[in-house]
Amino acid sequence: LLQYIYYHNWYGGFDEEASLLHNELTFFFWVGIEAESEDVAIEMAELARVRSSTVLAYAADVQRQNYPDWNLRMPARVLTTLGSPWSKSCPIDDLFTRGLSLIAEEMEESDGEGGTWKVSYAVPCPEDLRKSEWTRILAALRSPDDPQVWRLAFYFDQRMVAQSEAIYGLLTILYVCISLVVASLFFSRDANVLVLLPVENMISKVEAIRDNPLYAMKMADEEFKTEEMKKDRLRAQEKQRSWWLELILEKTIIKLGSLLALGFGEAGASIIELNMLGADTAGVDAMVDGIRTDCILGVCRICDFSIATEVLQEKVMTFVNQVAEIVHGVVDEFHGAANKNNGDTFLVIWRTSALDLTPAQVAKIADMSLLAFCRILCAVHRSPVLARYRGHPGLQQRLKGDKCRVHLTGGLHFGWAIEGAIGSEFKIDASYLSPNVSIAESIERGTRVYGVSLLVAESVINLCSPGMASECRLIDCVVITGQQDPMKLYVVDLDHRGLAVEISIEQRVYWTSRVRFKARQHLEDDKREKWSDEVHMLDLFNHDEGLTIMRSPYSLEFLQIFKMGYYNYYEGEWQVAK
Numbered sequence: 001l002l003q004y005i006y007y008h009n010w011y012g013g014f015d016e017e018a019s020l021l022h023n024e025l026t027f028f029f030w031v032g033i034e035a036e037s038e039d040v041a042i043e044m045a046e047l048a049r050v051r052s053s054t055v056l057a058y059a060a061d062v063q064r065q066n067y068p069d070w071n072l073r074m075p076a077r078v079l080t081t082l083g084s085p086w087s088k089s090c091p092i093d094d095l096f097t098r099g100l101s102l103i104a105e106e107m108e109e110s111d112g113e114g115g116t117w118k119v120s121y122a123v124p125c126p127e128d129l130r131k132s133e134w135t136r137i138l139a140a141l142r143s144p145d146d147p148q149v150w151r152l153a154f155y156f157d158q159r160m161v162a163q164s165e166a167i168y169g170l171l172t173i174l175y176v177c178i179s180l181v182v183a184s185l186f187f188s189r190d191a192n193v194l195v196l197l198p199v200e201n202m203i204s205k206v207e208a209i210r211d212n213p214l215y216a217m218k219m220a221d222e223e224f225k226t227e228e229m230k231k232d233r234l235r236a237q238e239k240q241r242s243w244w245l246e247l248i249l250e251k252t253i254i255k256l257g258s259l260l261a262l263g264f265g266e267a268g269a270s271i272i273e274l275n276m277l278g279a280d281t282a283g284v285d286a287m288v289d290g291i292r293t294d295c296i297l298g299v300c301r302i303c304d305f306s307i308a309t310e311v312l313q314e315k316v317m318t319f320v321n322q323v324a325e326i327v328h329g330v331v332d333e334f335h336g337a338a339n340k341n342n343g344d345t346f347l348v349i350w351r352t353s354a355l356d357l358t359p360a361q362v363a364k365i366a367d368m369s370l371l372a373f374c375r376i377l378c379a380v381h382r383s384p385v386l387a388r389y390r391g392h393p394g395l396q397q398r399l400k401g402d403k404c405r406v407h408l409t410g411g412l413h414f415g416w417a418i419e420g421a422i423g424s425e426f427k428i429d430a431s432y433l434s435p436n437v438s439i440a441e442s443i444e445r446g447t448r449v450y451g452v453s454l455l456v457a458e459s460v461i462n463l464c465s466p467g468m469a470s471e472c473r474l475i476d477c478v479v480i481t482g483q484q485d486p487m488k489l490y491v492v493d494l495d496h497r498g499l500a501v502e503i504s505i506e507q508r509v510y511w512t513s514r515v516r517f518k519a520r521q522h523l524e525d526d527k528r529e530k531w532s533d534e535v536h537m538l539d540l541f542n543h544d545e546g547l548t549i550m551r552s553p554y555s556l557e558f559l560q561i562f563k564m565g566y567y568n569y570y571e572g573e574w575q576v577a578k
Helices: 002-007 038-048 052-065 075-083 159-211 215-236 241-264 266-277 306-335 357-383 384-391 393-398 433-448 458-463 466-470 515-531 535-545 543-553 554-570
Strands: 028-035 096-101 107-110 118-119 134-139 150-157 291-302 337-341 346-353 408-423 428-433 454-457 473-478 487-491
Touching: 002 028, 002 052, 028 038, 028 337, 038 096, 038 150, 038 306, 052 075, 075 096, 107 487, 134 466, 134 535, 266 543, 291 357, 291 433, 306 337, 306 346, 306 357, 306 393, 306 458, 306 515, 337 428, 337 466, 346 357, 346 428, 346 433, 357 384, 357 408, 357 454, 357 458, 357 535, 357 543, 408 458, 433 454, 433 487, 454 458, 458 554, 535 543
Parallel strands: 408 454
Antiparallel strands: 028 096, 028 150, 107 118, 134 150, 291 346, 291 408, 337 346, 408 428, 454 487, 473 487
């Protein structure tokens, strides 16, 4: 009995992906004795029960055996239920049934491996479900001729199967309806084009003339103008018309989907998904519940942005977009996601939850976030497009000397955030809300205090691989608003003054659909290559030409002396630290 229950473990088949791999008898939830007499049912149920000690011993034995094809874990309260008396009476089909249910109570309990056992709807008796939502398997233990017939019955939860069948049925009906509508439109097209539309146009003109007879003269002029415009369009599109009409709907859908993706970003993917799945209504519900996610939060800020806005005026939009192209491009290359642009500030995300990631993969994501920010700083100072602003007369007057250049500062922090829609039915933004977002912004503001370009929180360093973490220098331990415990701050030593601007090759690129497709494919190949096990972020960090130049001024002697000074500072030896 216990072997049968473990093989058809309801809590083992709860995972949606796993349920697709099993048959319909995966979700066992109720066992009991069925008899025509209530006394027989009570008597046999008492004899059939399993003692608690036997259940615990069997569970321990199964854990030791480690069967590969079974899910061997059950909640502790379920094991207690298996060892309890079969005392639940559930009349089914005019029979006296007595047994126990594995999902008799609502519960939500951690499985100890990052998952959750959850029973959102208690089922003490099979009759608490619809007839189509359970299946009964009977064990014929006694002869049919025995006057005291009793049987051991097993009940299986079929709610997922019933739900799938209902969805398939709805899709079939939807397909039939769409087919009928399309067919009716196809057959009525000629009538609409040849009869109804011309008649409606004539009626509208007659009504206009009836209301204002003098309008007829003006109407003639407008009609002539409309006819001439139609002739010009027909002559220009005569060669393209045969295929243009066939592709217009497909291209429109693709463009709308692309605009949705660009507008909502990764944080708004769930909003689009939930509304597109809601085929039962044409209404849009953008205010969906948020999702908690663990992520690395990065904040980039353009330095001296207020001065750039005053000087560049309307061209500041082009300036911001040129910087955003570098920031978003590098972040996407290293498996991050651009989220919010607030003038001079860019919020970027690397999600570490909602994916089945191993600790090594989480460390790689942390390494990618650190390397991405270093690459951003390098790319900004080597960009020939942004280098042109160094010679802008207005910026040279307001920003003296070496400050007259485009420069970014950044901060990285790891923590939880709520991903979802912010706003109302009139306007929404898909973003992240959390005290950790404010902490990341505070860390970025700290770059101006310490006079560095990139600050990394201790939370990110703890996720990084040891090699990448060793490339960062500990500079302080502070308490930031929003976090009670002191936090160590690290800096990546980067000096952009030694970087030379890349030589710009004046070559006009015509961004046709074909060229854009090839460029996207190339970027996707580079992105996939970085995620492979053969590519290590530390190797990319150490062999990057630009980063090597930026780190060259920081010698080993400097790092050792600073380390000595920091520890004296940390221990309160102020004079020695100086």
